[in-house]
């Protein structure tokens with residue numbers, strides 16, 4: 001099957017907001033091309049010695065996204081463009097012209113693998129694609145083997161890293177963890193490798209749940225201490241019963257603000273008193289809306305952390 005590829009010319013400063021907006025419209029698999037150089041810190045994190053010389057950063061960026069030809073109606077594209085043009089109030093989106101081409105499905109599904117290399121999340125955790133090798137791993141370093149397939153969760157995104165930092169800071173060995181929106185399973189896997197007692201990971205996307213199971217096995221987790229379930233804790237009471245809501249010491253959810261807000265409404269009544277809720281996936285323009293929802297639902301704010309344009313709340317029930 002061939003997909004229709006749309007490429008939008010924009011500015012580097014608008015890239016995060018445009019990606020976020022496309023994600024909210026259900027458009028995933030976004031590709032970004034720009035000349036922003038990696039920071040020295042980022043270079044140290046990567047296991048890449050020689051990077052191609054792209055020339056000076058000119059502030060321009062190309063954002064490509066893909067649409068199944070059967071869904072590619074004029075009104076779909078118009079809706080996407082309207083949302084993107086609406087961002088002009090917040091950020092300089094540049095000329096925002098769009099071009100259309102076609103690509104093979106296989107390319108889109110697998111091309112990114114060429115560019116995803118082992119990297120350090122911090123001094124103690126390395127994420128390693130299952131098809132790569134890493135030599136000379138420093139003693140005491142956790143190596144997490146991952147193949148996210150089509151699901152989210154390579155560990156490269158700001159929001160995943162914000163969650164990992166908070167998990168490392170607050171997780172206790174006796175904790176039972178609930179990971180809502182597990183994607184590749186990365187947060188559950190790291191928590192279990194750090195010594196968490198039990199974990200339940202959920203996602204509404206069955207492909208994500210399958211990938212998370214395979215990744216958990218690939219990291220030799222004790223599968224009797226963790227489970228992976230497909231469903232929605234926000235709207236499905238029966239699923240909440242299966243998940244045993246109310247039993248957890250820590251809940252993590254790296255999902256968009258528009259999901260964190262309704263989640264905060266149902267979650268607290270299902271949490272142990274004093275249990276922690278770590279959320280991210282929140283773009284900075286939605287920070288206040290999420291803060292308000294958390295406070296209205298009785299959470300006490302423990303810490304708010306930031307990376308790029310992304311926010312993470314750690315709160316207590």
Ligand SMILES: C[S@@+](CC[C@H](N)C(=O)[O-])C[C@H]1O[C@@H](n2cnc3c(N)ncnc32)[C@H](O)[C@@H]1O
Nearest residue numbers: 152153160181182183203204205208232254255
């Ligand atoms: C941004 S990804 C996070 C993946 C991974 N936890 C990470 O931190 O990298 C968000 C995930 O949440 C899932 N999701 C979206 N809405 C959800 C909901 N209402 N309940 C559970 N999962 C949901 C998506 O399918 C996606 O896999």
